[in-house]
Amino acid sequence: xxxxxxxxxxxxxxxxxxxxxxxxxxxxxxxxxxxxxxxxxxxxxxxxxxxxxxxxxxxxxxxxxxxxxxxxxxxxxxxxxxxxxxxxxxxxxxxxxxxxxxxxxxxxxxxxxxxxxxxxxxxxxxxxxxxxxxxxxxxxxxxxxxxxxxxxxxxxxxxxxxxxxxxxxxxxxxxxxxxxxxxxxxxxxxxxxxxxxxxxxxxxxxxxxxxxxxxxxxxxxxxxxxxxxxxxxxxxxxxxxxxxxxxxxxxxxxxxxxxxxxxxxxxxxxxxxxxxxxxxxxxxxxxxxxxxxxxxxxxxxxxxxxxxxxxxxxxxxxxxxxxxxxxxxxxxxxxxxxxxxxxxxxxxxxxxxxxxxx
Ligand SMILES: CC(C)=CCC/C(C)=C/CC/C(C)=C/COP(=O)(O)OP(=O)(O)O
Numbered sequence: 001x002x003x004x005x006x007x008x009x010x011x012x013x014x015x016x017x018x019x020x021x022x023x024x025x026x027x028x029x030x031x032x033x034x035x036x037x038x039x040x041x042x043x044x045x046x047x048x049x050x051x052x053x054x055x056x057x058x059x060x061x062x063x064x065x066x067x068x069x070x071x072x073x074x075x076x077x078x079x080x081x082x083x084x085x086x087x088x089x090x091x092x093x094x095x096x097x098x099x100x101x102x103x104x105x106x107x108x109x110x111x112x113x114x115x116x117x118x119x120x121x122x123x124x125x126x127x128x129x130x131x132x133x134x135x136x137x138x139x140x141x142x143x144x145x146x147x148x149x150x151x152x153x154x155x156x157x158x159x160x161x162x163x164x165x166x167x168x169x170x171x172x173x174x175x176x177x178x179x180x181x182x183x184x185x186x187x188x189x190x191x192x193x194x195x196x197x198x199x200x201x202x203x204x205x206x207x208x209x210x211x212x213x214x215x216x217x218x219x220x221x222x223x224x225x226x227x228x229x230x231x232x233x234x235x236x237x238x239x240x241x242x243x244x245x246x247x248x249x250x251x252x253x254x255x256x257x258x259x260x261x262x263x264x265x266x267x268x269x270x271x272x273x274x275x276x277x278x279x280x281x282x283x284x285x286x287x288x289x290x291x292x293x294x295x296x297x298x299x300x301x302x303x304x305x306x307x308x309x310x311x312x313x314x315x316x317x318x319x320x321x322x323x324x325x326x327x328x329x330x331x332x333x334x335x336x337x338x339x340x341x342x343x344x345x346x347x348x349x350x351x352x353x354x355x356x357x358x
Contacts, residue, residue: 036284158230199269207295
């Protein structure tokens with residue numbers, strides 16, 4: 001029997017459950033997985049869930065940092081093809097940290113059911129697993145390293161711009177590489193492949209930095225994390241522990257703006273990626289153009305009211321605009337129209353242009 005035949009078949013009920021799980025844990029990937037075709041939709045769905053399990057452990061402020069790091073190290077061993085640590089071992093180590101049944105969230109249900117995610121993942125084609133595992137392990141190891149770096153105080157306190165970039169690389173640059181490994185598994189010309197790997201991490205950094213800029217309040221109050229670099233806050237005269245105090249609003253907002261501008265410096269690379277990415281095996285332009293354009297819109301809002309990122313009010317674009325962007329891309333948004341769409345979204349809230357039927 002060939003290796004292909006020996007591989008367990010994908011259980012359709014498990015796969016369906018993975019798709020439902022993504023809808024509950026990530027707005028970005030819920031949309032993306034929806035507008036990808038098969039088989040890429042399932043590859044990205046599983047690749048994302050494998051990473052999300054680590055992300056949930058890393059964000060858990062109720063778990064002591066030394067335990068968080070140990071869990072992440074165990075999870076890394078589970079993913080390591082040369083280590084025989086099984087998913088059940090991770091599940092039993094994490095079990096004492098799970099919320100009570102009546103307080104179970106979608107995120108923690110995926111962690112609890114990690115053996116089901118991993119078993120489904122391991123039934124995907126070998127080349128798909130090879131594309132996902134190295135960047136996913138890099139993400140997990142990076143998260144463990146950050147938790148260990150700050151294990152004396154609990155949450156993360158990013159110190160410098162280069163540490164911010166390092167963190168974003170682990171959290172999202174690796175995901176850019178994971179996606180690129182998946183969409184370039186077949187023949188791709190060398191210069192095209194190079195252009196994709198030259199811009200994939202930057203695409204991830206753009207999305208992560210937009211989230212960091214807009215979620216300052218929630219990251220601090222719910223997860224005890226401050227990603228705005230202490231050195232930038234110092235330049236603005238804001239102690240890192242006082243970022244959401246009213247008296248520092250204006251100065252802290254200037255650091256939110258600086259972080260958003262840093263995010264904006266990666267827009268051109270992300271656009272190059274979109275103009276280059278191969279569209280085969282179920283990959284679609286809209287899957288990645290939608291988060292790109294939503295990031296452009298969120299940056300627009302952030303730069304006009306950075307202070308909103310410092311309160312429960314938060315910064316977000318309207319549901320109407322999200323829908324208009326999704327509809328535009330779904331109804332035939334092309335590589336040629338990207339530049340123009342990016343300009344329109346940056347200029348003001350995007351509303352679908354009237355169709356002939358209107
Ligand atoms: C090459 C390429 C396409 C690169 C981009 C890589 C990528 C999509 C990275 C993930 C970035 C990110 C912060 C997602 C947020 O999703 P979330 O699930 O953490 O949270 P959400 O619910 O806020 O969306």
